[in-house]
Amino acid sequence: MVEHGDIRVVHRGGSKINSREPVISSDSRLLLCASGECVKVFSTSTEECIHDLRGHTGLVTGVLLRPSNHLQAYSCSADGTVRLWDFTDGILIKTYAIGYPIYSIHASPNHERVIFIVISTLSEKKSELFQLVAVHLPQSGDRLVEARELSAVLSDVSSNPAAIAFGRGGEYIVSAKGLQLEVYFFKKQKSYRFSLKENNKKGRKNTFTCVASHPQDDCIATGHEDGKIRLWRNFSHKKEYTYSTLHWHHSVVSSLCFTPEGTNLLSGGVESVLVQWRYNQESQKDFLPRLGAAITHIVVSPDGALFCTSHSDNKITIIQSCVKVSAIIQGLVKGESLSTDLMVDPRSKAMVLNGKPGHLQFYSLQRDKLLFNLDIVQQEYIHQSGLQQFEVVKAAFTASGNWLASVEERKQKDAELELNLKLWMFDEQSQSFVLNTTISAPHEARITAMCFCQSTDSQTTMLVSTSKDGHFKAWQLATPAHTEDDGPSWSCDFVGAYHSLVPECCTFSADGSLLAVSFQEVVTVWSPSSWELLTTLSQPPGAIRDLCFGKLSCSKYLVGTTANNLLCCWNLLTCALEWSTSMNTSLLLADPLSENMAAFCPQAGFTDLFVFKPNEPRPLYSHKAVCSGNVTRAVFAPREEMLDSCEESSQWLNHSQLYFLTQCMDLMTFTTKAEEARQMAASKQLVIDDSIAMTPFHLLLGKHRGQQQQQESGQDSLSAERTPLPQGSAAIKELLQTPAHILPSTSFLCSMFVQSLLISVTDSREETKHVEEEMESEKEEDSEEEEIESRAVRPPEMARCGQATETATLTKAQVKELRRVKKLDHGWLSSVLDL
């Protein structure tokens, strides 16, 4: 029996940030965007995430600044609530329960205390019909308010938030759906509908995709599927409306936006070019090309200085007045398909997978941030739908991280498969991978698997690739014979085949002395030094799906899974089957740092996880129903610092952490309770009360007051003044450890820092001065001394005691509080140790 006591499956970042349009705060310093179940607040200048607004229990479907208070924001979610936030401090102010899943949210300054939301038509829950409803927000002091006063405004609207816009001064609201444009005038309580023909002469589609309305003029801009932009005027009359057409985009216009003054119209689409049209001089346009990926949303800051585009590759670009890209906020790129395996770069410890078309992305798991994209294909990406592009399909790292191999392929119908194998060397000087060798057409058909020889002590680096053409090839790094040549390059060392069967997977043993290649149901074991076929192992029927060599003490075992629901473990010394079990394994992977192996087994729509050691047929840990659907990609990421958990069930998480991707491309991981607690503490440490503006005047006055207070407290202040000695280190620690974007102003820190240095002098002087000190304070000092010692012993524990929030001047009460916290911490620690 295995109990999984405190191990939990948790979401680990990487959620979409481009699903809804972002919002720029009125001072252009912050950017809010919906990301999964929370709203993320980014700084527009440093690109850092400042905080998450957590509270929603469903997908956040819209974020909006509150029109009456520019420091507050509404967010709506599929969980049926609208929440009001103070986004600078990250505080939830109010929750309005609506009761229906909300798809988008709109508001206008002319409609006070009313917000407009899109919900599905009430009659059927799952219908595809949506309606726009006005919600009157009741005024009450409670945090949770029921808002049930709904009144329908428009029926049959699009669920896409871009298809609804408020007109000039909130007098009317525009909605587009299909081939119809509907304008509803609030004063007249009347709506006009304008419809277009389905196709024009040339068979272009006229379907509306997005709507924007001019802030000062009665003009509506609509984007269409064929790339046209129409400017509608005079629409307050049903018959006499006019429209003019702008055409630059060659495919769908996905977003339109007017600048706040109404002088420019911005449009974007698949071409990934931001087009700026002059209002009333439409022949003049400016372009900002090559933004990286298709534009999905365009937003302009309230003062018009910043533009912000979100892109289909989970990226938000901040642009300074259509000239210069000033910041890029990049999330984890998750395309429709993940073709490479999840990998961990041994150098940066970043997770590596294919991201943008033709790129490999390096994603930091610790910081939930995309580190960089490595351009593999090195070709201009043509933003055009329906075009076959080169895709990165396979990648592999050596154990040291010095070499990276990547395979890119492009398959056009009725043309030859184009295949390139590229080998990249890590360049110490530029700290990035540099292309070393390109092998065009390394195989005649698709490459099914690729792996490096992982042993660290061998002289040569070797790569093995298996292909559908029935061969596997070994590539070796060879130094050229001619000394004048520049550096080593890769060449083919061996081509192997077995009975013209198709090789599916390959793996090297930990010491690099054996290579196992599976040919359908046969596993062949080769010696890479002599390229001799040593033995064959087979377990028919059923083709081999995964192969893994055991590590460390289990290195004599080879574990394989077959398509026929069998997990087999062969002993390589006896060349015989050690044990086997029938389980349908979709994915098998080995922890690089321990003997453990993890197997994901889909069962009745859910996936179970089993962790075991190859030397005994008994799972160390098992977890039923890890997630719904099938798990196809997972990786063991080595930890930065080892956990020292002694519990048997969580021991397997000591060396590395297991990450996996679910079917809906969510990145999940396993954590223990202790680890979560530590993370909570770390995140708490980061919170700094910077709500009070730090003016120089305040600093002076505040310090003065603090000193006065201390003087008033008299003798007792001795201990308060003495505390800064150990505090000095904490101040430095805070200075060094806190991320730059949440640090208070330098002047503030500086005074604190200098003060912490000064204390030691005053301290010694005071000691000489107050020789005839009371016993009580001596005792206090003693206890303090003890604490300093304990601090020396366990510095990491001290770091998370939340001292970062303390200012330089502490009152006695605060000091006592602090001590109490410290003691509590000790007690808890010792209890952990006793366990």
Place this chain on the structure above:
Amino acid sequence: MASYKPTKITVYPKLGEKVTQDTVYWKNYKAPIQIKEFGAVTNINFSPVAPHNFAVTAFTRIHIYGPFSHEPVKSFTRFKDTAYCGRFRSDGQLLVAGCEDSVVRLFDVNGKVALRMYKGHTKAVHVTDFTSDSYQILTGSDDYSCRLWDIPNATELNAYQEHTDYIRCGVTSKLNTNLFITGKMETAAPPPLFYAYVLISVMTLDHGQPVESLLLYPSEGLLVSAGGRFVKVWDLLKKGQPLVSLKNHHKTVTCLCLSSNGERLLSGSLDRHVKVYNTTSYKVVHNFDYAASILSLALAPNDESIVVGMTNGILNLKHRKNAEESKEISGQQRRRPSYRVFVKGKNYFPKQDDYLVSKPVKQHLAKYDKQLKKFNVSKALDTALEAWTRLKKPEITVAVIKELDRRGTLKNALAGRDEQGLSRLLYFLIGNLFDPRFAPVLVTAAEMILDIYQSVIGQSSVVDRQLLRLQEMLEREIDYQQELLEVLGMLDTVFASSLPRKEVPCSAISKSNGLTQGEGRLQLQAT
């Protein structure tokens, strides 16, 4: 905003020889000078003293050429029959030559008539040489004998009768007066090593083929012999142990020569090649091709010139390029900007409160890339098909066609061309379609052209002719490929029958790793 990524031009591995220091060194010669002699040039010998004239023995004459003139400085014509082996003495004053009429003649380099005549051989004398003390002459003759002559007295000092066949080559030691080596015609004949005082050979080495040429290393520790297709190197200090046998020529090797620093060995052969060997690794590092079979070869001191004599009587001279000359060429290629351009703005020192305005670095793009960036596909293809690019760098044209294909706009770029444009395109295809490096890309383009211009075939005679030619070449290529496949099949059968059959050791395993194991079931119980 990322910058435009230019079209990637695939770099193909260069076929043929690699550029090494050797090829650079040996290629650094001027265009050859050809001089017609009266008959086959059998021997070339450089004078050891400056100005390093060389004696060319051809038919009944010996011509002496200066280092720069193309006319003979001097010629000795008083031979009654074919002359052989004109050699200079170490002071460059005397020249000895054998003759078909068995008389050995000694000339003063400045004189005209022979100073001495050495009579005693009964048949043609092919080998003559001065010994290292320069007072004696060694000769070898077709009468199987080898004689040593005193120069002033013209008397025979010694005769060695040990050979059993014609003596065709010989060399005297430059360090030891009494040592010389001769090689002879007979198959499986050894080149014996003689000591003058001892009447018998001190060492006999078996070359295996008739020895055509002999060469001693300057240190005289190693001996090189050429005979048949082989060049062999012997270690004389280890009792004539064979060191290496080089088989790089496919016809008889006729002459040997060492480069001035002794690090390269040159061999000339009837197969019209001169090969240059590295004397440490004995690998061929360079190769010269000549028009006819080579009989003689000599290198001037410091490798200033290579002189090769051939069977058709042509003397081929190659002089080394001067240092300035070789530099001049590279200088011409890189036109350097004037001094003013370099100094511009460099002598300005920023003042205290200057504000530096950084200018974005402009990305340089090739012309076709500029047009591709603007999506002008037809123009980009036109640029890539310009005469220079098309002829000199076809890989650029192919790369642009590939890029257009990737963008899905190749059809647009190919369409709408007039007769001239189309014929230019077809001309490029005819030239490069059958290059295996370009074929995958160009076949798609060719198919598209045929699709597009199907309707207008027959309207222009130029285009029709080119299309017919393309078809003809295609058929020829298919035949050729088929033939190659046949050869491959034949080779496979040959290899298959010659390889020993190897058993895969799996008989014992197949039993034990079957489905029989039931006891090791994984106990999966989970909460």
